[in-house]
Structures are given as structure tokens and as C-alpha cells.
Amino acid sequence: MTQQRSAHRSHRFHFTGGTAAVLLACSAALAAGPPAPATVKKPLTAAEVLAASTPADWRALDAQNTLYMELAAGRVIIELAPQFAPHNVANVLALVRGNYFDGLPIMRAQDNYVVQWGDPDGKKPVGAAQRTVAAEFERPLRGLTIAKLADPDSYASVVGFLDGFPVAADPALGRAWAVHCYGMVGAGRDNDVDSGGGTELYVVIGQAPRHLDRNVTLLGRVVQGMELLSVMPRGKGAMGFYQNPAERVPLRSIRVAADVPAAQRTALEVLRTDTPTFLAYVSARANRVEEWFKVPAGHIDVCNIPIPVRARAAPKP
């Protein structure tokens, strides 16, 4: 857990799956140099996989599909997920464009669970948006190309990634759904399944609460700034709600990135999850070859694969 120095390398590490993908990444890294010998099988670290990636391995965030939450502490950036929750996402965009969230607070921080923001009184006018939107807990699996993980999952028969989001599926039911991993954003609701819609939003700040899967509409993911939300003082009330209104942390605003002047935007790009490079990245996280590791896990959980995000290089003139 400290700096890596004076290592010895164990010979006990082993590899399951993903080696072919690692080779692909190796080849890509070497594409501009001499051809790699067919016997090269040196496994890469995740950092090496990313260093060897090409611009095509990354995608820019769509400004029409990106939210900036402005806190006193800084900007939190959320990528929305209309592929999972089109109507809830549309409603959140309408709420945001009506400045609904401006001045509303973070009012709940439950340790190892969620941070939540919205209107504590539930009465603020929603303008052109809807107060509630029907649940979008699942969607049809048909037509989706999921980058599937090889390892078993405790909760679902299929897990993987779709468009940068962790996803699970049940082929027997023909259904797919976004998964409650760290940083995922959902629409709080009351007991009625259709009582959500985005007027209250929460983000996962702890161990993946997978029991919420298929019970709440997930509609996005924090791609930058999680460290501003995850440190919110935990509320001492039931479910982590702040007992005293003075404890609440106000949001300055939430804006659609496309509505923010270009000079004030944060240009980010996200690693695509439908490429050999992504598979190599997953494999590198499952089979750590950094000197510090002595027994690479050889396996990986869908919620232990954070999607790399980086500043987007300015396009070349």
C-alpha cells in the first residue's frame, strides 16, 4: 500500500481470459515499430494498456448528455444514460434547464451507501418538467452488444459494459439493466415504482448496493468529481439524512454542458468499452503484473472496473 520499491516478483501469478486481448493491445502499441514477434506475450499493466491506446479507443462526452453540478468545492460531471432511462433522462434535462436544482441541497449522506440531493420539502415547482416519470428499471436486451465479463457475478447471469456503463442482463428474460456500481446516479423514489423521475437524485458512494438493481431507475454516472461527493459528512438521521437543515450542502447549480459557454466547459473523453483495448484494460486489472502484486486475482467484478476518463486533447488544426 506504500510506494513500490525493492520488489521481488512472485512466480505464482496466472492468467485467465483476456490474454488475447492483451496481445491485441501489445500489437497496437507496436504498430508503428517493427512487427512484434509472434511469441511476445508480455502482459501489460492497466497503465501500459492505456498508454498504448489510440485516439479511436476514446470517445468525447456528448455535451447534450452531460451535466455539471457546481458545488462550492468544485464541479462534479455526470454522464447521462438515455440508453437505459430515456424518459427519466429527458425529465432530468428538463429539470436542469428550468434551473430546478439551483440552490437545492445535498440532504443525505449515508455511509457506504449513497449521497442524495433534491428538494427536502418536495414542493419546488418543476416548471416544464414532470414531477414523476414512470420507472425505467430495465430495458430489452435485444440488440445490445454487451462487453461481457468472463467471471461469475453474485447477482446476475450476465454482467459487462455497454456504452461505458456497467450492465447486467438476464438472457432468459430478455432484459438488461444498469448496475449500481460506485458513482452511478439514480432517481430516488417513494414506494410507488413510478414515483421517481429525477427531482431527487442519488449517487453510490460505497460497496455496490446491487440489491437496488431493478428497483430504482439509474440514469447516469459521475465521470469526474466523485471525491467531492464521497466525503460529504454522514448524516446522523435515519438513512443518513441530515437532521439539521444547516448541515445540508447547497448546490450552486446544475447545468447541461451544452448550455455552458464553451470556455467554461470541461473537455473530457472516456475510454470506449467496445474495443480490444477495453478488454485488455479489464484483463490487466484482473491480472495485475505490477511488481507489488504477488497473487494476481485472475478475476474481476463488474464494479471493480472504473472507466478511465481523461482530459480531451484539443483537436489538431
Next chain:
Amino acid sequence: MTQQRSAHRSHRFHFTGGTAAVLLACSAALAAGPPAPATVKKPLTAAEVLAASTPADWRALDAQNTLYMELAAGRVIIELAPQFAPHNVANVLALVRGNYFDGLPIMRAQDNYVVQWGDPDGKKPVGAAQRTVAAEFERPLRGLTIAKLADPDSYASVVGFLDGFPVAADPALGRAWAVHCYGMVGAGRDNDVDSGGGTELYVVIGQAPRHLDRNVTLLGRVVQGMELLSVMPRGKGAMGFYQNPAERVPLRSIRVAADVPAAQRTALEVLRTDTPTFLAYVSARANRVEEWFKVPAGHIDVCNIPIPVRARAAPKP
């Protein structure tokens, strides 16, 4: 995610495993009243399982095996795990009894990963303790009675609980090891496997970093006060280390509970993990019947089962 009201109950929930255990808990709850009809199968919530528990379902923390970390923000309580790391635990007890940690800081907070404390310079005398202790990453499986979970785990062929700690095992190798769930405490090390020993300790504050299993010595678990550690401002240096020494958060002290005057101790008890009540609790967390839930997961991950802790009632005179 908000208060539970105006519910309708879905009929889609289902149960896998643990029903017998739930019945056991039901019977216990009804033991003082009329005999329960054989057909009673009402599933319980986790809260109901705990409410129906008996004193024998709980165990008091052993003061000789409990640490109090005193921060300006309050007390963090750690239960040590000599069953997994006897020599590392003994060394931490020696360090603590030599007041080694007093005044040393929390110096690392990496988002969704770990908070770490110790000597940033690595030079403070260790007194009667050892500076390093050989690794205790695993232990023999033989003789252990693990409360096994029924669901698959992404990383290990067997997962469950032993003496209140999450554990994994490989029966083919005959090995068992503690698992990096939220709140688990380990001994940081450099690249040499035997370079740990407890002079630097870390606690998991995010998604279970299971790739650390069998790579670091786990020696305890935070049983109270995690919310004081999990909110540490994240360090902006590499691996979450604080770049500026002024950012570090000093520990007032760490003490063995047994060395603290009785009046200053925190009397806690922890749910035993080798009882039908514990199995019922696990089942209730896997199969949520609270009105809010519409599709109980029917499954559970070893790191999504926090062990209940409560104030210990004063013994009856």
C-alpha cells in the same frame, strides 16, 4: 431512496436459500407465545431478524482484541483478527502499547479505495515491537467452519464468514483468507511481501478491492466509526497521499480497549456469524421484503453484508 410511504407490494419477489433459516428466526420470535403453525413462512426483514434475536446471537468485543483510534472527530473502534494474522496482530498490539501511533497522521485518502495512517517518514522507533513481520496473507482452511454463502463470487470458489470476518477459501489448495470488504483493516507493505507488520495501516473505504486479497495482510475490521474515516478529504498526490503535510489528520492515540479505564470504554457487541440468526439476516438482506423493494435480488455478495454491531446492554445484576 426516500421515506417509504404509499406502497404497493409487488408479487414478483422470490426466495433462494435461507428460507429455513428465516423460519428458525420466526420460531425463535414466537417461542414465548403459541406454537407457530407449520405453514407460517412469512419472510422477515433484516430489522425483524435482529429484533427477534436472542442474547446468545451476539458476542461482546474482547477488550484485549479491540483498538480505539482517537481522532479529533471521535473514536474509531477496530476489532483485530488474530485468527487470520496472529503475528501481525501481536505486533500491532505491541506498537499500540508502545504508543507508536500517538501523534502520527492519516496521510493518505484515495477515493473509492483506502485511507491509510502511520509514519510518513518511516523512522519512528517501534519500541518493543518489530518494524516488519512476515506476511500472513492466507491461513490453512483445515478446521475452519465457514458460514458459506450460496451465491457465486467473482473471485473465489468459497466465500462466507468466520468469527465475524468476511472470508474466502480455496478448498483445492486448502487455504483460506480474509477478504477486502468495506471497513477491513490491513497492514501496508512495500514490494517485499514481508515488509509489512502494522507500522502503516489502511482501511477499505470503497468498492471491495478484492485484487488485494492474498496480497496484503488483513488484521482487523472497523466495527464502529467508519463514517469518521470515510470522509477524509481525498489526497491529490499519487495514490491519494496528501501532498502537503498540513493536510494530514493527526491521530490523538490508538489504545487497546483493555488498557483504557472501564468507564471510558465503549461496550459493543457484534452479531455472531455462526448462528441460524445470522443466516436469517443474510437471507433477509438477499431477499428484501420491505415494501420499497419490488424485485428482491435473491442473491448477495460477501461484501454487501455488514455485520450488525450494537451497544452492549449492561449485564443484569
